[in-house]
Amino acid sequence: MMLKTTSEIDIVKANSSKINEVDFENLTFGNVFTDHMLVCDFKEGKWEKPVIKPYEPFLIDPSAKVFHYGQAIFEGMKAYKDENDDVWLFRPDENLDRFNKSAVRMAMPEIPEEIFIGGLKTIVDMERSWVRKGLGNTLYIRPFMIAVGSGVIAQPSSQYRFMIILSPARSYYSGEVKVIIAEHYSRAANGGIGAAKAAGNYSAQFYPQKLAQEKGFQQIIWTDDATHTKLEEAGTMNVFFRFNDTIYTAPTSERILDGVTRKSLIAIAKRDGIKVEERSVLVSELIAGAKDGSLKEIFGAGTAAVVSPIVGFQYQEDYYELPKIENSLAIQLKDKLTKVQYKLAEDTFGWTVKV
The missing domain is CATH 3.30.470.10 (Aminotransferase class 4, branched-chain amino acid transferase, N-terminal domain)
Structure with a gap:
């Protein structure tokens, strides 16, 4: 490069x-x-x-x-x-x-x-x-x-x-991460500055995050500002959902940050034959998947945390625990990405730059 x-x-x-x-x-x-x-x-x-x-x-x-x-x-x-x-x-x-x-x-x-x-x-x-x-x-x-x-x-x-x-x-996060799905507060709105890494985006999160932590949750999964039905980001991270053998993540927009870790994980997954779809995931889909067993994983992705698996989520008054699985795609993708970053695996994309 x-x-x-x-x-x-x-x-x-x-x-x-x-x-x-x-x-x-x-x-x-x-x-x-x-x-x-x-x-x-x-x-x-x-x-x-x-x-x-x-x-x-x-x-x-x-x-x-x-x-x-x-x-x-x-x-x-x-x-x-x-x-x-x-x-x-x-x-x-x-x-x-x-x-x-x-x-x-x-x-x-x-x-x-x-x-x-x-x-x-x-x-x-x-x-x-x-x-x-x-x-x-x-x-x-x-x-x-x-x-x-x-x-x-x-x-x-x-x-x-x-x-x-x-x-x-x-490591940025340690221990298990449980999240609560936002019903009122929003991280960003259409026409706003959600796609920018502006300082104000983060300070606006502090109060709702404080409320979530008081309830025993480490982070929030943000929903869209208009309907609060679309899942968008997890705390300061992009968020991924695995249903059966397919990974879904919200497309970037005026509300969602174009994460470098996010796009890198998507590229690695596609290279290795893991199904990835960039589309909005609904709260109703998440709950249905948790109930019927098709929801296998939720994980956040960002520079600081790299990949942060989420063990469960709460929506309204109900808490849903995710299954503990051995073939975690989150852990597989994290391993593949970090090995590229530390030069322990071939950089097939030309992403690394020597100082």
Whole structure:
């Protein structure tokens, strides 16, 4: 995969590393960050020269538009280390494409490929010692952009800051995942920003998720905003349903995020002869399948969690436990995908990019 990069990056190295202070065996997801961060500002209609500098807080005006009007987008990616100590990215072109689609939807400037990809490869290369070998060990990558222009008038900012921060990570979810199907709250609506990785999409989920957790559920399966009959996403993940030997997942739309893990699992499944259909699954179908035994699996898919099997769901007052099966397609697909990411299996799609 040929991607544009740039050597036009200023680098200020940290005086010392904090890596020896980190317990890599007991990481809390997203709480520990590496020694450096990338910063690139957009001013007067153009992107300035990126700089990689020590990870640190920075000053921002209290009237910055990110605080008042929510212009903020992000991506989630990972770097992997193989058995030869080489470091790999997974489909970074897809993250760049989605990042810029989010930027357009939020009236923010698109980021050039040479800054996004070039900056990404440079900072990951600098922090490669933070990427540990072994399945489950990754370096989580968070590119994001915020509106830093000052003023509380309700209009898009004229100044923005693009950044990349890195966090060593292990598994995102642990233990069994039970979900409740949303009947009132919605993740997104037609014409809205559901297909963008906008910060506000996630903060709007926190309250209904809190209510679900108080009832003993880890996540919510969101339904469509108009009828609450179509199953759409699971928490912060795309969601898949297996009925008999066919996997179903909702098609991408204005409401549903075009997940990189989602499309990768679909491609692997189709390559290996597993039946996949991209169509809306109804709540009524799910309940009928749980009752007659045709519903075999539900699983979420996303960068952080990779694949997260769901053991049961509740709708209204009824809880449905899923069968425990040995030939889990969710586990099979996760194994095939992670082996590609860690270079333990052939990358037949050309998805991996060496740092």
